[in-house]
Amino acid sequence: MALPESPPVDRPTTRRAPLRARMRPRSIVPGRQRWEIDLLRGRPAAARLTETTLLEAPGIEEVHASPVTGRVLLRHDRTVSPRAATRLLRQAVSRTLAALLTTTPRKDRPETPPSAAVPRQDAESTGRRLPSILLAGGAVAAAVVGGPFLLTLLSRPLLMLGVTTAATAGVVRGAWRRSNRAKQSSDEATARRHPLRRIIGPHKRKFALAAVLSGLSQLGEMALFALSPSIVLLVAKGGSSTLARYGVAGVGSQLGLLVGAAGTACLAMAAFGYGATVAWRQLAQTIEDDWRTRTYEHVQRVAPADLENERISRVNTVLSEDISQISTFVASNMNDVVQMVTSLGLLIPAFLLLAPQIAWVAFAPVPLVAWLSFRFHERAVASHAASDERRSRLNGRITENLHAHTTIKSAVTEQHEIVRITELNRECSEANRVSDRSAAVPPQILRLAGGSALVGTVLLGGTAVLRGTLSTAAFGPLIEMPGIAMLKLSRLGSTTDQYQRTVTALDRVERLHRLPLEPVSGGRPLPGRQVKGEIELRNVTFAYPGRPPALSDTSLAIPPGRTTGIVGTSGAGKTTVAKLLMRFHHPDQGRVLLDGADVRTLALPDLRRAIGYVTQEPFLFDATIAENIRYGTFDATDEQLVTAARTAGADAFIDSLPDGYQTRVGERGAALSGGQKQRIALARTILRDPPVIILDEATSAVDNETEAIIQQALQVFGTDRTMVVIAHRLSTVQKADQIYVMGPGGLVAEQGTHEELVNRGGTYTTLWQLQAGRPALA
Numbered sequence: 011m012a013l014p015e016s017p018p019v020d021r022p023t024t025r026r027a028p029l030r031a032r033m034r035p036r037s038i039v040p041g042r043q044r045w046e047i048d049l050l051r052g053r054p055a056a057a058r059l060t061e062t063t064l065l066e067a068p069g070i071e072e073v074h075a076s077p078v079t080g081r082v083l084l085r086h087d088r089t090v091s092p093r094a095a096t097r098l099l100r101q102a103v104s105r106t107l108a109a110l111l112t113t114t115p116r117k118d119r120p121e122t123p124p125s126a127a128v129p130r131q132d133a134e135s136t137g138r139r140l141p142s143i144l145l146a147g148g149a150v151a152a153a154v155v156g157g158p159f160l161l162t163l164l165s166r167p168l169l170m171l172g173v174t175t176a177a178t179a180g181v182v183r184g185a186w187r188r189s190n191r192a193k194q195s196s197d198e199a200t201a202r203r204h205p206l207r208r209i210i211g212p213h214k215r216k217f218a219l220a221a222v223l224s225g226l227s228q229l230g231e232m233a234l235f236a237l238s239p240s241i242v243l244l245v246a247k248g249g250s251s252t253l254a255r256y257g258v259a260g261v262g263s264q265l266g267l268l269v270g271a272a273g274t275a276c277l278a279m280a281a282f283g284y285g286a287t288v289a290w291r292q293l294a295q296t297i298e299d300d301w302r303t304r305t306y307e308h309v310q311r312v313a314p315a316d317l318e319n320e321r322i323s324r325v326n327t328v329l330s331e332d333i334s335q336i337s338t339f340v341a342s343n344m345n346d347v348v349q350m351v352t353s354l355g356l357l358i359p360a361f362l363l364l365a366p367q368i369a370w371v372a373f374a375p376v377p378l379v380a381w382l383s384f385r386f387h388e389r390a391v392a393s394h395a396a397s398d399e400r401r402s403r404l405n406g407r408i409t410e411n412l413h414a415h416t417t418i419k420s421a422v423t424e425q426h427e428i429v430r431i432t433e434l435n436r437e438c439s440e441a442n443r444v445s446d447r448s449a450a451v452p453p454q455i456l457r458l459a460g461g462s463a464l465v466g467t468v469l470l471g472g473t474a475v476l477r478g479t480l481s482t483a484a485f486g487p488l489i490e491m492p493g494i495a496m497l498k499l500s501r502l503g504s505t506t507d508q509y510q511r512t513v514t515a516l517d518r519v520e521r522l523h524r525l526p527l528e529p530v531s532g533g534r535p536l537p538g539r540q541v542k543g544e545i546e547l548r549n550v551t552f553a554y555p556g557r558p559p560a561l562s563d564t565s566l567a568i569p570p571g572r573t574t575g576i577v578g579t580s581g582a583g584k585t586t587v588a589k590l591l592m593r594f595h596h597p598d599q600g601r602v603l604l605d606g607a608d609v610r611t612l613a614l615p616d617l618r619r620a621i622g623y624v625t626q627e628p629f630l631f632d633a634t635i636a637e638n639i640r641y642g643t644f645d646a647t648d649e650q651l652v653t654a655a656r657t658a659g660a661d662a663f664i665d666s667l668p669d670g671y672q673t674r675v676g677e678r679g680a681a682l683s684g685g686q687k688q689r690i691a692l693a694r695t696i697l698r699d700p701p702v703i704i705l706d707e708a709t710s711a712v713d714n715e716t717e718a719i720i721q722q723a724l725q726v727f728g729t730d731r732t733m734v735v736i737a738h739r740l741s742t743v744q745k746a747d748q749i750y751v752m753g754p755g756g757l758v759a760e761q762g763t764h765e766e767l768v769n770r771g772g773t774y775t776t777l778w779q780l781q782a783g784r785p786a787l788a
């Protein structure tokens with residue numbers, strides 16, 4: 011990625027550090043790194059540029075670079091090793107340093123020669139560009155300067171054409187390599203296959219058809235533009251001796267033939283053009299559907315532990331925007347590439363065959379146009395990335411604020427949020443202005459180059475015709491060709507830009523595909539009817555990534571067919587016990603057993619079907635109440651549905667709604683109260699009828715009276731069923747057969763029945779007295 015020519019000027023906010031990239035690590039743990047980087051201190055734009063560059067890299071989730079302290083916090087996912095993350099950070103800082111060096115006045119630069127600080131990659135690319143630039147410049151200078159030197163060159167048109175072709179090839183190859191290196195996939199296995207082959211995948215036939223149609227349409231266009239000047243010449247000269255030689259005598263017949271041919275070319279151009287557009291769009295749609303379905307399927311099968319580490323908005327962006335980017339590239343840019351290749355593929359032999367002496371001047375601007383096109387777009391990539399990042403932050407904040415509407419109202423922070431959004435909006439427009447400015451220049455330069463080619467061709471071709479070294483019949487069809495070729499070539503830069511964006515998008519999509527899948531097959535089958543429901547945690551130690559252990563050497567025994575309560579301080583690890591049992595996570599040490607078998611040895615779908623897990627904040631889909639209760643038991647009868655709702659204490663409020671069970675609950679159940687949502691989720695689990703039920707604060711939002719009714723119903727429903735009730739409200743577990751009291755780190759502080767624990771005078775007694783409204787005993 012090229013650096014912006016003029017990064018935003020840094021106004022000093024604090025004392026600036028010297029212009030050098032000294033980096034000191036403060037902490038490096040898997041998934042997170044903290045660094046202190048002198049270069050960023052006092053330079054807000056440099057800090058922003060470093061953030062933007064890093065955030066573009068796949069696997070980097072979050073970056074905060076402080077221009078006040080120079081500290082950088084970097085979070086990355088599991089697909090990036092700490093060493094790779096450090097390398098990415100170093101590259102980003104080197105890039106920022108290079109940007110600062112190009113924009114800092116010479117007198118302010120450090121003593122050390124810039125070449126030592128400029129990243130090797132940039133130095134290399136500059137070196138590779140130089141010959142192409144010189145060649146391109148030389149070719150144009152020759153065309154402009156003229157004189158004896160030009161005449162010497164004119165006598166060697168093939169040599170000049172060779173030089174032009176070599177320069178073009180150099181420019182295109184350099185840009186292609188840079189784009190490939192910059193966007194290389196972090197996964198070596200997929201990186202070995204070219205991105206285009208990975209995108210097209212099994213749809214090679216559709217691709218070939220679309221490419222052939224594009225080529226034919228381009229052929230029609232070129233034929234039309236070749237025939238038009240020939241018709242004018244025919245009329246001006248009153249006939250064509252060439253056509254007469256081929257047996258078409260008389261100006262009328264000759265005119266009819268050429269006009270007929272032009273009409274056919276025009277029709278072919280339109281018909282094949284239509285076919286090509288349709289074929290590319292269909293291919294793009296097929297590729298989009300294919301990638302989206304496969305990616306969603308993969309994400310759906312990823313282990314909860316791995317998905318928890320992903321930001322949902324980011325996964326959503328990959329599934330929507332990144333996959334759309336891939337399909338847009340196929341629909342429009344691939345068509346451009348085929349047309350470009352066809353036009354040059356036809357033009358070069360046509361010139362060599364008909365007018366070799368002027369071929370080189372027609373193509374002289376080609377390397378310059380190609381180089382300019384690449385150069386401007388490489389620069390534009392940096393400003394696009396900055397504006398994309400700002401827009402994404404703005405959109406993220408707006409969405410969050412809409413969700414937090416009530417929180418903002420109750421905190422009376424409307425003005426605070428308006429200021430924040432205004433500020434983000436301003437940053438976003440500023441970034442857009444920079445990218446708009448850089449986008450306005452290239453088209454004009456490219457038009458200039460295209461015009462020069464036309465003028466050069468007319469000048470040299472006309473001179474050759476006057477001298478009698480070139481026939482008008484050969485020159486006529488070629489006049490407009492260079493202009494068409496330049497027009498096609500002018501899209502090279504934007505095509506490369508789109509290609510880079512597409513490869514980056516593809517990389518992000520493939521990174522999701524690399525997240526490990528849960529094993530859906532294998533393991534010992536566990537038919538629901540055979541589950542007794544005996545649960546045991548044996549010396550389990552477990553820590554979430556980067557956190558202290560949530561459970562340390564925890565042992566619990568939950569007898570089958572009974573109700574067991576788990577209470578304790580907030581953050582003690584109660585929910586973690588449920589997550590380990592459901593195999594959302596795996597213990598670092600120790601074992602979790604169901605009916606004496608380690609849960610890791612059981613068939614995963616069977617295990618999860620055997621356990622009904624109701625959480626404190628249940629998720630309701632934007633559907634009717636009936637559909638939400640039926641979710642997972644789609645073939646349940648209406649009668650079973652109503653019985654489940656009655657057991658969950660939900661029937662009374664559902665019946666009171668105008669549409670009863672057909673009431674839509676809104677997005678995430680927004681049209682229901684917290685307690686109503688909980689009861690619908692409970693009914694959903696009751697309908698599934700699993701042998702083990704875990705209620706994790708499942709009735710915490712329900713009033714005491716309703717909870718008592720639910721408990722009575724659950725007592726009947728829970729007969730011979732293992733029930734694990736996690737709760738803060740002790741009345742919820744009062745009737746349990748046994749209760750565990752957990753302390754920090756999953757420590758089991760007490761165990762017994764309600765009566766035993768109340769009389770023990772320990773933690774439970776204190777909690778009970780506090781909840782009963784009596785002062786706790788000293």
Ligand SMILES: Nc1ncnc2c1ncn2[C@@H]1O[C@H](COP(=O)(O)OP(=O)(O)OP(=O)(O)O)[C@@H](O)[C@H]1O
Nearest residue numbers: 318554555557560579580581582583584585586587
């Ligand atoms: N996804 C996660 N990533 C990192 N840490 C987590 C995650 N989930 C929970 N924790 C941490 O693990 C510890 C145990 O959390 P857990 O949810 O099991 O506690 P709990 O006893 O159920 O708490 P509460 O009663 O408040 O619901 C807490 O310190 C919590 O911050």
